[in-house]
Amino acid sequence: MQKIGVFVCxxxxxxxxxxxxxxxxxxxxxxxxxxFAREYQYMCSASGQDLIKDAIKEKELTxxxxxxxxxxxxxxxxxxxxxxxxxxxxxxEIANIREQCSWVHKDKQSATEKAIILGRAxxxxxxxxxxxxxxxxxxxxxxxxxGGGIAGIQTALDIADAGFEVDIVEKKPTIGGKMAxxxxxxxTLDCAACILTPKMVEASQNEKIRIYSYSQVEAVGGxxxxxTVKIRKKARYVDETKCTGCxxxxxxxxxxNVPNEFNLGMNERHAVYIPFAQAVPKVAVIDADCxxxxxxxxxxxxxxxCGAGAIDYKQEDxxxxxxxxxxxxxxxxxxxxxxxxxxxxxxxxxxxxxxxxFERLMNAAGPTGGVxxxxxxxxxxxxxxxxxCVGSRCEAHAKKGKEYCSKxxxxxxxxxxxxxxxxxxxxxxxxxxIDVRTPGKNFDEFYRRAAEEYGVHYVKGMVGKxxxxxxxxxxxxxxxxxDKQLHIDADLVVLAAAIExxxxxxxxxxxxxxSMDTNDFFTEAHPKLRPVESPTAGVFLSGCCQGPKxxxxxxxxxxxxxxxxxxxxxxxxxxxxxxxxxxxxxxCNGCSTCENVCPYHAITYIxxxxxxxxxxxxxxxxxxxxxxxxxxxxxxxxxxxxxxxDLYGFSGKQIYAEVDAICR
Amino acid sequence: MKFLYYPGCTLKNKAKALDIYARExxxxxxxxxxEINDFQCCGGVFTTSADEIATKLAVVRALKAAxxxxxxxxxxxxxxxxxxKQTNHAMQTDAVFADRVNRYLNxxxxxxxxxxxxxYLEVLRDIIGFDKVKECVKYPLNxxxxxxxxCLMLRPGSVIEMDDAENPQIMEQLIKALGGRPVEYxxxxxxxxxxxxxxxxxxxxxxxxxxxxxxxxxxxxxxVTACPLCRYNLIKNGADIPVKYFTELLSxxxxxxxx
Numbered sequence: 029m030q031k032i033g034v035f036v037c038x039x040x041x042x043x044x045x046x047x048x049x050x051x052x053x054x055x056x057x058x059x060x061x062x063x064f065a066r067e068y069q070y071m072c073s074a075s076g077q078d079l080i081k082d083a084i085k086e087k088e089l090t091x092x093x094x095x096x097x098x099x100x101x102x103x104x105x106x107x108x109x110x111x112x113x114x115x116x117x118x119x120x121e122i123a124n125i126r127e128q129c130s131w132v133h134k135d136k137q138s139a140t141e142k143a144i145i146l147g148r149a150x151x152x153x154x155x156x157x158x159x160x161x162x163x164x165x166x167x168x169x170x171x172x173x174x175g176g177g178i179a180g181i182q183t184a185l186d187i188a189d190a191g192f193e194v195d196i197v198e199k200k201p202t203i204g205g206k207m208a209x210x211x212x213x214x215x216t217l218d219c220a221a222c223i224l225t226p227k228m229v230e231a232s233q234n235e236k237i238r239i240y241s242y243s244q245v246e247a248v249g250g251x252x253x254x255x256t257v258k259i260r261k262k263a264r265y266v267d268e269t270k271c272t273g274c275x276x277x278x279x280x281x282x283x284x285n286v287p288n289e290f291n292l293g294m295n296e297r298h299a300v301y302i303p304f305a306q307a308v309p310k311v312a313v314i315d316a317d318c319x320x321x322x323x324x325x326x327x328x329x330x331x332x333x334c335g336a337g338a339i340d341y342k343q344e345d346x347x348x349x350x351x352x353x354x355x356x357x358x359x360x361x362x363x364x365x366x367x368x369x370x371x372x373x374x375x376x377x378x379x380x381x382x383x384x385x386f387e388r389l390m391n392a393a394g395p396t397g398g399v400x401x402x403x404x405x406x407x408x409x410x411x412x413x414x415x416x417c418v419g420s421r422c423e424a425h426a427k428k429g430k431e432y433c434s435k436x437x438x439x440x441x442x443x444x445x446x447x448x449x450x451x452x453x454x455x456x457x458x459x460x461x462i463d464v465r466t467p468g469k470n471f472d473e474f475y476r477r478a479a480e481e482y483g484v485h486y487v488k489g490m491v492g493k494x495x496x497x498x499x500x501x502x503x504x505x506x507x508x509x510x511d512k513q514l515h516i517d518a519d520l521v522v523l524a525a526a527i528e529x530x531x532x533x534x535x536x537x538x539x540x541x542x543s544m545d546t547n548d549f550f551t552e553a554h555p556k557l558r559p560v561e562s563p564t565a566g567v568f569l570s571g572c573c574q575g576p577k578x579x580x581x582x583x584x585x586x587x588x589x590x591x592x593x594x595x596x597x598x599x600x601x602x603x604x605x606x607x608x609x610x611x612x613x614x615x616c617n618g619c620s621t622c623e624n625v626c627p628y629h630a631i632t633y634i635x636x637x638x639x640x641x642x643x644x645x646x647x648x649x650x651x652x653x654x655x656x657x658x659x660x661x662x663x664x665x666x667x668x669x670x671x672x673x674d675l676y677g678f679s680g681k682q683i684y685a686e687v688d689a690i691c692r
Numbered sequence: 693m694k695f696l697y698y699p700g701c702t703l704k705n706k707a708k709a710l711d712i713y714a715r716e717x718x719x720x721x722x723x724x725x726x727e728i729n730d731f732q733c734c735g736g737v738f739t740t741s742a743d744e745i746a747t748k749l750a751v752v753r754a755l756k757a758a759x760x761x762x763x764x765x766x767x768x769x770x771x772x773x774x775x776x777k778q779t780n781h782a783m784q785t786d787a788v789f790a791d792r793v794n795r796y797l798n799x800x801x802x803x804x805x806x807x808x809x810x811x812y813l814e815v816l817r818d819i820i821g822f823d824k825v826k827e828c829v830k831y832p833l834n835x836x837x838x839x840x841x842x843c844l845m846l847r848p849g850s851v852i853e854m855d856d857a858e859n860p861q862i863m864e865q866l867i868k869a870l871g872g873r874p875v876e877y878x879x880x881x882x883x884x885x886x887x888x889x890x891x892x893x894x895x896x897x898x899x900x901x902x903x904x905x906x907x908x909x910x911x912x913x914x915x916v917t918a919c920p921l922c923r924y925n926l927i928k929n930g931a932d933i934p935v936k937y938f939t940e941l942l943s944x945x946x947x948x949x950x951x
Contacts, residue, residue, distance in 0.1 A: 370859030373878075427850045495878025497909065502878060 030061035030155050033089040034147065035080055037071035037096035039126055046130035048140040052095060055144045059151045063087055072102050080106065081113035091119045091154035095147045097126040116159035118606065118677055123150040145690050152689035156682045160606035165656050167253040167602055168353040171593045172197065174245055174536060175358035177205020178224060178579060179571025179586045181231050183356050186590030188236035192597045195238045195350065196231065197245055197259055199532060202307035204228055205360055209290065209384060211391040211398075213579055214443045215474035221306060221393070228308040241309055244532070246347065248355070248539040249629065251657060252566030253602045255352045263343040265314035265322065266300075270338035273310030277330035277339065278302055286318045288395075292385045294403060295395035300330050300339075305393060312338075354566050354593040355540060357550055358586070359533045361572040363525040364419045368428035372415065372523055377496040378403040380521045383414075383437070386444055390451075400452060402520045405499065409519035412448060413503050414441050414459045415491045419526035421462060430526045430547060435576035437524035438465045442475045444522065445484040458485045458516060460505055468578070487514070494521055533573055541627065542567045550574050560589040568592050607677035608658035609665060611651040613638075615672035618649030622664035622673050630657035631664060693819065695810070696758040696765050697725035700772035701733045707769070707920035713939035714768045714812055720828055720946050721820050725766065728757055734775040737887070745793050751779040752793055755807045764808040766815055768939065770919035773811045774844040774852065780805045781851045811845070813862050813918065813938065814854055822869040829945045832871025837941070838912030839863030839874060840903065842922040843883040857881065863916065863938060870945040877910035879903045884925040900929035908933060916941050 036053045038044035049067045057065035064087045068076050071094060083089060092115065094106050099122040107117035125143040133139040171187050173180045176198030187194040196203060207213075208228075210220035231237050240259055247258040281298035288297040290304050299318040302310060312330075320327035321341055331339035363382055366374040374380045379402045381389070392398035402409045416437050422429030438461070445457045464486065466472045478484045489506040496502075503516040529548040537544045542562040543551040550569050553561040560569050570589040571582045596602075611622070613636065623631045631651050638646050651672070653664075664673040665680065674680055703711035718725050732750035739747055755776065758765040767773040783790045784805030794802040810818075816825055841860055849857035860881060864874035882903055885896025904926050907915050915935045917923050926935045 368856075370856060375859065376876075425850060493882070495906075497878050497906065 030091060031063045031087060031089050032059075032061045032091040032093060032151055032154060033080070033083045033087060034059075034062055034065040034151065035071055035076075035083075035092070035094045035096075036065070036067040036125075036147070037076070037094065038067065038069045039071075039097060039130075040069065043096070043126050043130040043143075046133055046136055046139045047125055047143045048136060049143075051140050052125070052143045052147060056093075056095075056147045056151065059148060061091075061155050062151060064089065071096050072105055077105070077109040080109050084110060084113035084115050089115060091121070091157060093121050093123060093147060093150045093154055095123040095125045095143060095150070098122075098124050098128070116161075118160040119154065119157050121150040121154040121157065123147045148692070149686040149689040152685040153682045156679070156685055157677070160676055162606045163604040163655060164601040165253055165604045167597060167599055168255070168351045169597050170194065170350070170352050171354045171356065171597060172245075172255070172257055172350070172352040173356045173358055173570070175205070175360055175530075175571070175573070176200075176203030176231075176239065176241070177358065177360045177571065178207040178227070179360065179573075179582045180205070180356070180358035181224075181227050182583050182586035183358060183570045183590045183593070184231055184237050185227065185234065186587050187593050187597075188234045190590075190594040191236070192594065193236045193238075195240060195352070197240045197243050199242070199244050200303070201242045201264060201311075201313040202303045202309070203231065203239060203241060204304075204306075204308065206384075207579060208304065208306070209292075209387060209391075211387045211394075212443060212447060214439045215468075215470045217443070217447075225306040225308075228306065232308045239309065240348070241311075242313060243348075245536060245539060250351075251628065251659065253353050253596070254656070255355055255566065257350055257352055257355070259348045259350065261346040261348060263316070263345050264311070265316065265319070265339065265341055265343050266312045267338045267340050267343070268309060268311050270336045271311040271334075272336050272338075273302060273307075273312070274335070275302060275312070276333050276335075277312055280333055281330055282327065283318050283320060286315060291388045291395045292382070294385060294388060314339075314341075354568060354596050356568045356570050356589050356593060357533070357536060357540065357542065357562070357573050358570040358589075359530045359536060359573040361527040361576070362530050364430065364528050366418065366523065366525055369418055369523070371493050372418065372491065372521065373494045373496055373501070374523060377494075377501060377521075379409075379496070379501060379519065380494060380523065382523050382525045383440055383444065384525075386522045387440075390444070390447060400448065407519070408452065409455065411456045411516065411518045412458070412520045412522065413491070413494075413501075413505075413516055413518040414445060414457070414522045414524065416441055416459065416461045416524045417490070417526075418523040420524075422526075430528060432526075432547065432576070433465065434524075434526045435465075436527070436578045438475065439468070439471055439578065441522075441524050442466070442478040442484075446474075446478040446482045449478075449482040449484060456485070457483075458487055458518075460487050460489055460491050462488075462490065468580070489514075494518075527572065527576055529573055540564060540567050560585055560592055566596065604656060605660055606655075607660040607675060608655045609653045609660065609662070609673055609675050610655075611653060612672045612674065613650045615670050616648075616650040617670050617672075618651070619669065621667045621669060622651055625663045625667045626658075627661065627663065628657050628659050630654045630659070693722075694724045694726055694763050695815065696754075696761050696763040697727045698731055698734075698754050698765055698767045698772060698776065699727065700731075700767065700769045702771075702920045703769055706924070707937070710768055710918070710920060710937040710939050713937070713943035717939060717942045717946055721816070721825065723815065723820065726761075726763065728754055728765075734772045736771050736775070738775045738778040742789075745789065745796060748775075748779045748782070749793065749797065751776050752783065752797065752803060755780055755783070755805075755809070756797075756801065756803045758807040759803065760801075764810055766810045766812055768812045768918065770842055770845040770917075771921065773809075773918075774847075777809050777852050778848075780807060780809050811854060811918070813866065816866060817862055822865050825866070825942075826869040826871075829869070829871055831945055831948045833867070833941065833945055835872055836875050836911050836913045837867045837872045838877050838907035838910065838915050839867060839880055839938075840907065840915045840917045840922060840926070840935075841881040842917060842919045843881065843886070845918055846881065863918075866938060867916070867941070870941060872941075875907065875910050875912040877906045877912065879906040884922045885929075886921055886925070889921075889925055889928070896925050897929045900925045900931070904929075904931040904933070904935075 249256040283299035287293040388394040419429035420434040489508040491505040735747040846857040867874040885899035889896035
């Protein structure tokens with residue numbers, strides 16, 4: 029005999045303003061099996077929970093229906109309350125009368141009617157619920173961090189600091205990421221390398237950290253606590269264990285006209301190279317696309333020169349398979365391509381550069397040794413125009429650029445302008461902006477110093493067109509405050525290109541089954557309350573892969589992601605979701621449909637012996653679900669042609685009962 | 693291939709050269725221009741006021757005529773091309789606008805932007821191909837020519853979808869195919885002052901000067917355009933080098949100079 033209790037929540041006015049909660053409680057009390065129905069202001073509060081607990085005990089309830097907010101919000105709360113009163117937590121059902129009813133409707137009468145129907149469906153379902161017992165799954169006590177920029181490095185260091193092992197996978201030959209390319213960092217102007225490289229070294233020397241550089245994640249299997257990851261370690265044609273990083277090969281290699289990506293193509297490197305002096309690992313790498321030996325089999329000079337015998341032209345890609353308990357995405361960002369911004373003559377003139385190129389021009393280890401010379405003729409630029417929001421805050425219909433604010437450009441442009449004026453006081457510096465956005469500790473003070481103390485000309489307005497004429501760049505712009513057109517003859521133009529997620533993020537998200545937004549930023553589990561977790565259990569987010577961020581914010585988020593990983597790895601066992609699929613072997617015809625649709629590879633087929641009525645034994649192929657791998661998505665249950673697949677907690681019968689109750 | 697041809701009113705008087713050579717060359721290049729019956733002026737400007745349909749009806753009639761004839765619509769004049777493409781786009785994407793126009797015309801055949809609209813240059817590039825044009829050249833131009841796009845031919849880029857509005861190449865490609873040397877100068881897609889020349893001739897003079905001086909400095913011996921108004925402004929405001937229509941250039945290369 030069913031004894032179901034119904035609890036209707038007001039949620040303050042969130043529900044009660046649009047739904048007549050008393051009417052809902054009254055209507056549902058008449059449903060078959062319902063022995064108790066109450067309404068309350070806040071069901072999730074301690075006294076609301078007590079109300080449920082007391083009713084379970086006093087009325088000896090066998091099932092509970094709570095008409096409230098989305099189960100994503102408080103299902104766990106109410107299950108816990110039921111369990112503490114002695115009821116199996118899977119005998120609790122939530123009818124979502126907030127997000128799917130009161131919030132989306134205006135008319136009270138029809139909203140009330142809908143709330144009653146939703147409650148009725150939940151009652152019909154709970155009557156068929158069975159007590160479930162969650163299993164336990166072990167946790168692999170090692171984390172994987174994908175991306176070796178400042179976000180990945182900091183996350184790895186923090187995880188290692190807590191005593192857990194952690195691997196960094198970095199696609200480039202060295203860790204360090206974008207921060208390694210920067211000159212100074214705002215707002216304190218300390219040198220980026222001086223604060224980053226010690227961290228890179230710390231990561232490489234930490235016993236708990238393994239670095240897979242020049243490597244990429246190729247496949248991800250498993251689930252929270254038990255991921256299996258295949259890593260492709262690309263052939264660098266140099267034996268990492270033998271190379272001493274002396275750099276002799278990188279000086280003598282006869283192929284020396286390869287655009288140097290570290291300096292954004294503003295100078296050249298050899299076919300065998302070490303990306304920069306403080307690279308970690310400090311090991312040479314051969315660019316297979318340019319190396320004469322690898323292309324035509326003619327040369328071999330580096331091999332002859334190498335005292336350590338580290339050059340290995342026969343090296344091949346290596347696939348490494350490891351197990352991890354948690355994965356952190358820290359894939360970072362890239363400045364957008366400026367192909368669609370030819371009004372700024374980026375493709376036409378060498379003296380129109382991006383802000384990242386400007387960082388390299390100002391950097392002592394950059395192509396000009398830190399002397400600001402313009403790329404076309406190596407002359408000191410006397411007039412420099414900085415253009416902000418190039419590709420940021422674009423209108424969607426313009427079909428170019430990004431709608432969002434890239435967040436970091438106002439500050440780094442202020443930094444560039446300030447540093448230019450400090451090093452070269454005879455230079456005229458203009459900054460064109462839509463708005464100057466400098467929230468952050470000591471940020472606005474920094475910007476004001478640039479404008480007020482360093483005499484940078486900040487102009488509110490955008491640049492409409494830049495064209496090269498002779499050795500000048502003709503800049504046409506509007507000054508919105510003075511309401512006039514400006515024509516500036518500039519020597520150098522610096523474009524603050526919008527930033528976007530690294531191109532590797534989208535395929536990685538697919539491997540991780542982690543969700544992304546339309547801009548390819550990873551989505552967080554909750555934008556406010558769970559900002560470093562992906563909705564996919566066991567996957568965490570660090571740095572710009574989740575949204576544009578500066579260094580202080582990235583480091584803070586990296587630490588937060590690490591603490592979430594540590595929290596997970598601390599546990600010896602995780603509670604498994606018992607709402608998983610199972611196959612009825614007598615119904616299963618061995619067709620493999622379920623195996624093919626399962627996104628988690630949780631289904632396998634076995635040959636099983638069945639005793640037939642005539643006492644013969646027949647061997648049949650039947651499906652088997654691995655409950656530890658199954659995520660309970662239900663794809664197999666709808667795909668199965670013979671209805672052999674069913675989901676605990678969401679059986680076909682329960683769903684039909686809900687539908688029947690709605691259509692009644 | 694047959695195209696319904698919308699010459700526009702300027703090509704029937706002031707800009708006859710643009711029209712005549714376009715027809716001649718079409719014949720040589722193997723496509724047919726069928727002039728639309730009783731076409732009306734495109735209005736010259738695509739007004740952006742949301743509740744305005746009257747000035748766009750003439751264009752919708754032309755678009756419908758092309759739909760009925762089962763032919764794409766082709767234009768030569770930059771202004772006509774701009775108004776026609778923008779109107780067609782509005783008929784495709786703005787349901788409220790399309791509904792009002794259709795109800796006003798009320799001739800039993802609703803139009804929703806089905807006609808494909810080409811600029812003559814697009815026909816050369818996308819249908820005939822500049823390689824074919826090159827094969828037909830008898831008198832290679834052999835001079836430095838600056839293409840002048842003006843503001844109407846390519847903008848708004850997301851609607852016109854003819855070429856990159858900020859770094860166009862279509863006329864440079866044509867000049868190359870005709871044996872000329874294209875000169876890319878900074879102000880080749882700036883506005884000449886347009887109709888403002890009527891109310892504020894000084895302003896148009898300033899704008900036009902920026903353009904032809906930029907072309908001359910870059911070494912152009914001739915400026916070529918598709919817009920009668922651009923040509924008018926540049927010449928009136930003192931261009932020191934010849935300003936020609938692209939169809940004149942085409943004819944010069946394919947047929948030769950006429951006396």
